[in-house]
Amino acid sequence: MRAAVAADQFYQETRDLRVTGFLLFMVSDLVLFSSFIFAYLYLRNTGQGWPPPGAPHLNLALAALNSVALFGSGATIHFALENWKHEKFMKFAGWMLATIMLGIMFLSGQGIEYYSLYTVDHASWAGSGVFGASFFTLTGMHGLHVFAGIIYLTVLLLQAAQGKYTFKYYTGLTLGTLYWHFVDVIWVVLFSIFYLI
Amino acid sequence: MEHREPAVHLDRGFWAVTFALAIVAALSVFAWVVAPISGWLPEAANKAQQIDALFRFLAASGTALFVFVVGYLLYFAIAFRRRANDPPDALGVQIHDNNALEFWWTLIPTIFLVILVVFSIKIWAGIELGPNTGLTVEAIGHQWYFTFRYPQINGEVTNAMHLPVGQPVTLRLTSADVIHSFWVPGMRMKADMVPGLINTLHFTPRRVGRYQIICAEFCGTLHGEMDKQWFVVDPPVKYAAWYDAWQKKNSTASNALPVQSNARVAFGAGDAKIGQQLFSQKCTACHALGPFSQRIVGPGLLGVLHDPAHPNLVNGDKATRENVAEILQNGYKGDMGQMPNQTANALSNTDIANLVAYLDTLK
């Protein structure tokens, strides 16, 4: 009994540390994105008008479809965690898989967009002026985050299947969910500033 | 935890020191008020007087504050030292805080800063928000010299910026390559010359004379050399004469292109000995007296005209005296980096003839 209480206290305290640390990590990651977003908005508003010469026309429909996939994945991962809390492993695994698939869909969509920008509009990272610099840097950074997130979630799913997390102690899963929501929120901002304004 | 606050006695020593510090502070304020700043550094433009007034205020109040802080620091440090007859673990007076004191030393600096902000804004508004009236002149930064454009003068004025005394001027600043900063200490003002951006300075020259123009933003290898051009304030008649002379001189120049020096160099008159002296003064910062590969900024120049391994100059032209002279006149910009033109290097065509004669002797 005493050992169980001790383990519980140890778990509560480390959970506290890990969640706080992870939140702070996301704050500084957010600053990284914000800096490039600031750079983009600054260049957009101080140059010789926007869009600058040579900037391609972005495909709003494709991006919107992509956004739906990513926002949908935000919902699926939420369901996954809720099911875990209700101790339903199979449902959890299903929703996690759905999340991962949606993430892959998003990345594929982005790949298609990059490909068409490159072949049809001849837009590139270094060759399309400040537009290419901001657009490819920011969406590329975000894409890398999604990619890392897919691997992260896959690892979490495998670990959960192996029994690394119990229905009582599952901080790792909470952190994965937080990360995925974070990536989602960043996309809301990027979508707005590149496609909507 | 309750602490019984001990009674605070500011003894006679404290008040005596305070009085002494007040006298020293007052003297230093007085010294700054009468300080002959315009004697140390002439006030070339009207804004210089205003900035000097602000500086006087800052220096006087800053010195007074410094006198009090350091004075009290030294006094406390000496008066409250542990004496030889104190027990080794003697304690000081156990005071934790004093709300009244803390209130006042927050409020008084705040009031002072409000005064400073108001004063600064007043002067700042005169400098930044001045009307765009009067003569408009453009100054352009290059690596590593300044050029100037005047209305109705074609091309660019290269050596010095002349302006008439007493007439308002709007100076528009930009750069042809990297960021420079246009600074005339005699005007107290500077503004950065940013490529792709135009910054302005408004002022009225008020004192005839020559004032150094200095680049105050790092701009590459020879940044330190960019202090050799002058801002000349002329009486109106003299200014008009200067203006006419430049207008005539540049009547054929186009405004679109930088000045190209095409004057012929008289090679026959070149004196290698004078050339050698010139070389050591003007060239050795960037060029070694060694083989081509011994590079400082530019290549080594030993045998520049007689090196079978390098029959061509860095710009691809054949290594002849004429082509070397052409680089000396117009400068170079390319794979090897950059070399300023003859104006920026302050070389006359005679100098160039002498240098070429000297370079020809190197084998």
Added chain:
Amino acid sequence: MAVTAPQPGGIADHIHPEPQGFIRKYVFSIDHKIIGIQYIVTSFVFMILGGLLAELIRIQLMNANGGFMTPDTYNEVYTIHGSTMVWLVIVPMVTGGFGNFVFPLQIGARDVAFPWLNMVSFWMFPPAGLLLYASFLVGAPVAGWTEYPPVSLQGGPGTSMWCVAIFLVGVGTTLTGINFLVTALKMRAPGMTFTRMPLFVWAQFATAPLVMIATTALAAALAALFMERQFGVPFYDPTKGGSPLLWQHMFWFYSHPAVYIMILPVFGIISEIFPTFARKPIFGYKMIAFSSISIALLGFMVWAHHMFTSGLAPFLQLPFMIMTMVIAIPTGIKVFSWLATLWGGKIQYTTAMLFAIAFIATFTLGGISGVFLAAIPFDLWAHGTYFIVAHIHYVLVGGSLTGIFAGMFYWYPKMTGRFMNETLGRWTFWLFVIGLNGTFVPMHWLGLMGMPRRVAEYDPQFQTINQVESLFSFVMTLAILLFFVNALWSIRHGKRAGHNPWHARTLEWQIPSPPPYYNFKHIPTVLANPYAFDEPVPYAGLEDELTDSPAPIPAGAY
């Protein structure tokens, strides 16, 4: 025991056995104390290199026409000097060094929140420094530590290495910031409420978010510069639609808070040393703590005061000027509180205390010239000149470095169990103070009279003053060499200090020197703030910690 005493089973009692073997114990250590000392030693090694570069600069400037080095070499030398001193010396010293060693001890923790992460942070630092110095082999960066584009786009290949090196250091400090913030929030000993934290802890607590947020912004700026230089991705080049001012905004959004990263922990050091040696509570504890926090917050709102001459829109200039001046108020509160702490004390003149007292004078001078520069019209005069050089050196040498020396003399006995030699310490002190002021005071004058910064040669009228400065700088170098001799010699030959030689009251002094692997046998309970000298030490649960008794106070009364 009190109700707040730790329950068995929490992190506090989750003790791993001490690692054995040299590598695990001293190289890839996860012990915050070892990591702290690693940071301090590494920073001092880089300080020797940066100091040598500084002397090369002073030798070059003894002649108005230069000649000791070519202009390009000179530009490389001062660029690496500045970058070294900021990123490889002062920032790692005050956060990674003193922060790691002292701050977990002061809050009664066994380690920082994430010891492994702490080790990773440290090990980004030496390779980054080596990379920075390796850039000399391929042509080091030349555009100063601020590396303004477009001129930094022209710089040699070393400029890209500079980007990578600073980026690495930045990632390391960011992780340290996260680590410290979690530690400060979650790992304080029972009973250590915010109003009972020592002021050094407050200082680290205020610095950690600055590090975490500002450094990330720098990382973005550096990444963009790197991409532009290596792959031609346009951000800053105006000929491709970029903006040179964008770099200045992003760089100063980091680098102004960086100034506070470098000075706030030092404020903390001074706030520990003053009460200890004046034998008196720190005056105005709450106001000092509050001013640290407000300086940290305001520090984010003033970056563009470095850009008054750059062409900032007029309506943006005013708020930045006003915010900058506002910072003078909390800073002034600190200086006045320190002065009041001295009043009525029984001051013991150890070398640490001498340095702390000198700090007040030199830092105040740097602070006052800072207020000068905040006034835009004066900044138009002094920006980009030796006046700025004087100001930055008064803040960083007269402020941070002086405070670092004070802290070294103060905590050396805790790190090693031995004192540093006090006689040598006094020589160090006087030579340092004389050299410091002789070197940097005349620079104010030079700047105002027309000497721009970052020049390899200058107007001959300034030559005499420059020669005098160079001579004084040699004196300062001598002082610093004496310090190193002292620090090395004292490791083996210093007088033994015992666990609490200064009769200080913060937690780190209540356990043996050097502290054991897991710091505290039992996590203590904190009953009050540590500065009431007439009360017993306010901790419960420390009965088992000590095997030795306090040594007598070493420094003689004057």
